[in-house]
Amino acid sequence: MNEETRCGFVAIVGAPSVGKSTLLNRFLGEKISITAAKPQTTRHRILGVLTEPKGQLIFWDTPGLHLSERLLNLELIALAKSALADADVVLWVVDAVRRGVDHHLAQDLIRSVNQPLVVALNKVDKVAKDNRPRIELLAKSLDPGPRGAVFQISAKSGLGLFRLKNKLYDLLPSQNLLYPSDTLTDRPLRSLAAELIREEIFRLTNQEIPYSTAVTIEEFKEPHEKNDHYYLNATVHVEKPNQKKVIIGQGGQTIKLVGQGARRRLEELLDAKVFLNLFVRVTKNWTKNLKHIREFGYGG
Template structure:
């Protein structure tokens, strides 16, 4: 039996969270087409007959300017010192390869073995286009393996899991087989709501948004709903207006889509009440970051 912790590292929006969800067969990490969707380190447990891989999905490594972004990058880099292996993920687009090349030197001092995955191969018009990309990526570091994948449709994921298993140390499982994550339901509920804000609103609104769960009540009777009250925090009055929408249309849409995912998460009906509150400059102040759980 093999077991160990694996950090998923890479630039923003390269598919780290999509890969984690694909490997787990469960939606643990929220996703969107906007970078820096992941803000916390997320733990997900993948069980194989011969191994237990404990993934740590991390925020994207980028040039951090705000206090929130610096906190996110620090969380990702600190993880590198705590794991048995590293999964370095890049995407095959021109911009994605450039960002991956910039991140690669940060992994040179990592003591753990590093496996690199080139993601989004489903975007390539021809398979032949993959060969020069693999050759280029191979020059950036001493990778134990270099695996092309599509986290979206699962191509290459099984092979990647096999390569990760090879480099893990021998040992008993670190978690019980039925455990998928150590994250509480309150945290997952807040993340699912924040995901809908990222997906449904544009411009800079998502990046100044945080979600806190004010109340999470389990029902006393089996057929009754879980009652969740949550607050969407924004930094400007104008952002509050966008989140609420004309006649409350946007907040209703956010709530409806979030509730559907929450019902899948808890396995039953959910009553969701959403509030919107302005917290000026929360993402740029230590007190604000702590209040939002960062």
């Protein structure tokens, strides 16, 4: 083992929509975690592995931390907590412009553990010049002192990420790589496919629809021969009959757009033609039912 090889787990945590998944994708140079302008996009603990000559940063992307008694949300908080408990270093992402409605839940959870802490004040590309002094003050107030450091970054433009990454390496233990160097994620293709469909639903629907939607893949057939199609059968689960109406849209227009967008993205991901069948089903109040939450692959 090279004495200088650094390797370990970094839990990316923070309030919803602060840019955790965008940051992970940016670090990896690949989209493995879906992103959206609407909160509560991530519903898994997503492993992303970055291997470089210096070592290996093993990230856990986690669901945004916010207070709500909805059972699905409680499961997602538990997931983020489990990543925090397993991490060597905590990477707390804070929105420089809008600190996130539930900033305090993240703060409390971070205070309850004692690993090194790096704070990433994200979206500084959005900060107007005359607001710079306010951001400097905010950065100062978030500085964890001897426990770590604070960085001003933009996950979108890449600003500040090199220094942030180097700090993360410095805080990790010296040890051999834990994953083969070509590992990117532990998410199976099938699950990435379900997530891409969900991302299209986030893009094309509003209000409570994105949060009330789950996607499962019933069939995922790989091509047998070159130039053959992938064949996917997916179910979009919603909680109420009126949500089903919205997702299908007038004359089937919305579900058609979801299907077209998701198919294009899947073809990019799989580098092959894709045949995608979407079916919309009402699974009453699934976000309040642990059996369904698990069945759809979220939480625990």
